[in-house]
Amino acid sequence: MYFHALIPFKPINPKTRLSCVMNQEEREGFARAMLEDVVTAVNRTGCSATLLSTSPYACETALVAVRNDGLNEAIDWALPQFHCPALIIMADLPLVTAGALQRVLSTEADMAIVPGRGGGTNVVFLKSPACFTAQYYGSSFRKHLAMAKECGFSVEVIDSFRLSTDIDEKEDLVEVLIHGRGKSREYLESLGFVVSEEKGRVGVTRGDATPSSSHP
């Protein structure tokens, strides 16, 4: 089935909760690496993507629309532009694989949704986006289920660790180092991040201990 992917992206000063272990330049590089993993997986399913970027950004493998309004507003602006099923996927899902996306795209329901950890929404697939409006921020998973009900959509919740794992905090990086297969993992390794065993769950440490400031 043909669909078009919408990928919201913030190129400048993203992922501020990673500031404790990466400076701004490094966070921007890491965000680009995660985006590349997402776009690669989308392209492998045979489909094209448009980035909804908060500032101008050059991308070889996707269209770019610059939208510096809010996340929900950008998506609601984009959805009616494509007269086909839409996949809304976050840019910070570095464990994504084409196989995991195929489980979403092969749904028989009107809408497939993948929760993020902590009540969020990481992926939404809409066969007929017309009446749908985005409900990101806060408890968006519940809000999107309510929106689907309002639209009369049947819903399938896709059970995927890879797609549920969004990267926001230092503790999340260990998932990329253990389960990542793409550019994001390479990028973290190039910065010196390694898996370290701590009490209970394992964590990460960085070879050079602290990030150098890009704005001294």
Place this chain on the structure above:
Amino acid sequence: MYFHALIPFKPINPKTRLSCVMNQEEREGFARAMLEDVVTAVNRTGCSATLLSTSPYACETALVAVRNDGLNEAIDWALPQFHCPALIIMADLPLVTAGALQRVLSTEADMAIVPGRGGGTNVVFLKSPACFTAQYYGSSFRKHLAMAKECGFSVEVIDSFRLSTDIDEKEDLVEVLIHGRGKSREYLESLGFVVSEEKGRVGVTRGDATPSSSHP
């Protein structure tokens, strides 16, 4: 396919990282509720279970073996007792469903494994357990993959948010409140836990704010 499930369980003073929001009696009640959800899902797949309990424990729906040695030792003691495929599943997976377990049990590989967050292992399914020894603690997911290689097993990694979500810390409780369908969610609600919107991801708050101490 017939298999037998092994479920390690600690009835007394479990889940100490939840002490900030539950007293000991409540943590024990919550651990029992999570166990019940796991046993129910196992039974729904048509199979039986043995708890490897660190102290005597009465369970209507599973066999109980009291083993107060370590987790790995208890599993290694139990595996040769059952001359059939074995499912080793942790007791703190309250989002488990029979459907998610079926994805594990229907593997064509010699071993199926579900990672936990932070490098752990939440579920292992072994068609021929004979040469396998348990490698829990620390980066156990990697260790179990190495053990499979040593045994010459083909391996399938099962991609499941429900089975990857083990509950250790306060931040994990929100997943139970949002995605749980069984006794664990009921138990948390009976203690007054509700989803609360915080900056970024949503969290949980408890109606009566602090746990009453069971040992004042």
